[in-house]
Amino acid sequence: MSAEGVRSGRLGLLLDQFDWAREMAEVRLTGLSDEEYLWEPVAGCWSVRRRGEAVTPRAYGPGEWVLDQGAPDIPASEYAEVARQAAGGMTVAKIADDWQVSVERVEQVLAHTGTPEPDATPVTTIAWRLGHLHSCFAGQWEWTFGERRREPKLLVDFTPSAALALERLWALLDRWRKSVATVTDEQLDTIGFSQYPYGSDPDDAYVDVLMGSNVEFIHHMAEVALLRDLWRNRT
Numbered sequence: 001m002s003a004e005g006v007r008s009g010r011l012g013l014l015l016d017q018f019d020w021a022r023e024m025a026e027v028r029l030t031g032l033s034d035e036e037y038l039w040e041p042v043a044g045c046w047s048v049r050r051r052g053e054a055v056t057p058r059a060y061g062p063g064e065w066v067l068d069q070g071a072p073d074i075p076a077s078e079y080a081e082v083a084r085q086a087a088g089g090m091t092v093a094k095i096a097d098d099w100q101v102s103v104e105r106v107e108q109v110l111a112h113t114g115t116p117e118p119d120a121t122p123v124t125t126i127a128w129r130l131g132h133l134h135s136c137f138a139g140q141w142e143w144t145f146g147e148r149r150r151e152p153k154l155l156v157d158f159t160p161s162a163a164l165a166l167e168r169l170w171a172l173l174d175r176w177r178k179s180v181a182t183v184t185d186e187q188l189d190t191i192g193f194s195q196y197p198y199g200s201d202p203d204d205a206y207v208d209v210l211m212g213s214n215v216e217f218i219h220h221m222a223e224v225a226l227l228r229d230l231w232r233n234r235t
Helices: 009-028 076-087 092-099 103-111 126-142 162-180 206-232
Strands: 048-050 065-067
Touching: 009 162, 009 206, 048 126, 065 126, 076 092, 076 103, 092 103, 126 162, 126 206
Parallel strands: none
Antiparallel strands: 048 065
């Protein structure tokens, strides 16, 4: 439980959820070594790599170490969200721009019927998952509470050091959490309060953006916890 005690209302619930998730994450990440942080359990993993060793076409970062990133696409897990965007009045062209895909790809998703096939997504290392979270939260802070001008993909200096990566991530989350706690009810309902350029933030009420940020944090930290279990029991 946070220092503020029991909160009520939408913002209070979202902050409590984030606080609990973070407390569990910090416990689960205690003792993370560099070897485990960079461990690739299968072939073809995405990770943090030296710039000249990246295995993906859009790996990014401002320094020597970059975060793997593949070609843009709409994963099957997001088909329902794309349908909601279209039903809410967003044009196909705007959806395509948000997802950085072609109009034809969006039309294909909207025309899909039945249950989508599972995504064939790459396995990612703990380094990648923590780096991805760092990049997302840094970008959302900059484009919500910051100057709203710096390129999100250049905000995080990725590192092969587990201890340094965690130190930087916790510091960023402290700043993000402090800023979010100041948000008013009016701002929660403001569409475009966050102008983060990758995704639908500019088209969403900020309460929906915050909910999505919590989901992103929780599901990636759960994945990291599973990788730690697999590392501990590897043969």
